[in-house]
Amino acid sequence: MIKKLDPAFRLPCYKTIKKNLGIGYQSTFQAIKELISTSCKNAAITTDLWTSCAKDGYLGITCHWLNDEMKLYDILICIEPIKYPHTGDHIREIIISKITSLGLNDKVKVVVTDSGSNMVKAIREWEGN
Numbered sequence: 001m002i003k004k005l006d007p008a009f010r011l012p013c014y015k016t017i018k019k020n021l022g023i024g025y026q027s028t029f030q031a032i033k034e035l036i037s038t039s040c041k042n043a044a045i046t047t048d049l050w051t052s053c054a055k056d057g058y059l060g061i062t063c064h065w066l067n068d069e070m071k072l073y074d075i076l077i078c079i080e081p082i083k084y085p086h087t088g089d090h091i092r093e094i095i096i097s098k099i100t101s102l103g104l105n106d107k108v109k110v111v112v113t114d115s116g117s118n119m120v121k122a123i124r125e126w127e128g129n
Contacts, residue, residue, distance in 0.1 A: 033102055039067040044110035057082040059094055088121030
């Protein structure tokens with residue numbers, strides 16, 4: 001499709017694309033950390049786990065908060081592959097790791113998830129700590 005739009009366009013090499021994606025990720029990650037640091041006092045996360053027929057799992061986590069001016073923020077923290085078995089302990093470890101990396105560990109006050117036994121266990125044991 002690109003060749004039809006502009007036959008002179010040449011894709012950069014794989015190494016350049018990978019480098020640019022890494023730079024973009026790091027700068028965006030830092031910008032999100034700064035936004036959280038400056039505007040988030042209390043947050044809620046939503047999380048869910050999806051499993052394919054092949055038992056490939058993916059854990060999704062989003063974060064939501066209001067700033068002092070009542071502006072709503074919603075960010076996608078991750079859609080993280082998770083290896084089988086999808087235990088509550090493993091899920092809890094990933095959630096804690098992700099929110100800690102963004103400086104949210106003391107700010108998350110509410111967690112919303114489905115009633116899957118592994119998700120319920122992950123959140124209950126996390127809240128107990």
